[in-house]
Amino acid sequence: MIYLDYQATTPLAPEARDAMLRWMDGPGGSGFGNPHSPHRMGRQAAAAVELARDQVAALFPAGGRVIFTSGATEAINLAIRGSGSTGAVSYSAIEHAAVIDTAETAGRSHVLNVARNGQCNTRQDLPNDTRLVCLMQVNNEIGTIQPTVEWHRKAKANNALYLCDAVQAYGKIEVTGADMIAVSAHKLHGPKGIGALWVRDGVDLDEVQTGGGQENGVRSGTLSPMLCAGFGVAAQEARERMAEDAEHVEKLWHRARDLFEEWELNGSEDARWHGNMNIRPKGPNGGGLDVNRLMSECREVMFSAGSACASGSGRTSHVLEAIGLSAKQAKASIRLGWGRYTTMEEIETAAAKINAAAKAQGIEAGA
Incomplete structure (x- = not known):
């Protein structure tokens, strides 16, 4: 099988797997301790968690703290719900559902429009009642890199906080400044089931998930040393290999663009992460391509008809709609993603x- 769905998840790095094994020890071993226990095994597990926290923090800007979560979705919920209840949340039209759905249920919300190139339009003003701005760094469906620095500036000018969903950027490119940044381990060759919220010094959060008061009283729940260790080593590997991985991705991008030169690219050619290629056959209706049939006939190639989080829903991609594609063009689009282990x-x-x-199917992509 050929795996080209790196935006959905990435293969577990062998270095991360090795780091996790120690903390899976059963009877007779010493790696299954609770990191919140005061005895020797607990302290060993806690030390592993804190080492991982430092490794994860090394990919963030200086001057903040890392809160471990079960994934980016929980991190986003903690940021939106824990950062205040007064004022509205303004988010771009191409945010992940974790942002959109949480913002809409947390109180008032505003949608920021997006240009046809797939970037959030910086010419628009923030509504005056905005308390929190949410703009991802790299879009998960079309790979476009967003003007996060400008939107962070706009948020500060509006006395609002800024949350960046950096799931697709973390470990691949430098993560830009923000007040809060949400990431997920399994998007950079770490394990599923763990993520983090980076919080800038001076930003206070209310506890959203109550219980034992772990994670400095902000996020309750027993941490998994195994998952933390895997996340930490994956982050360290990504940091050390960032330039090498980016060079490899760039070579694959240029070859793929040649091979799919008759297809239309969705979103900017340049302002994007080149490990994501979202394309459709040219023409007003995307050539009438039946993507479900295409995926069935290419069952040995793992790729996506859109975001994995929304696949199977039958809904047209809100991201592709936001950049001006018709419903037929959006439904004729496919997403190919590659990375470190792709040849x-x-x-x-x-x-x-x-x-x-x-x-x-009788479709000539260039017709």
């Missing part, structure tokens, strides 16, 4: 299969 041969083989399957 050039896999890109070439996948392209041959996808292009052949599209042609079998």
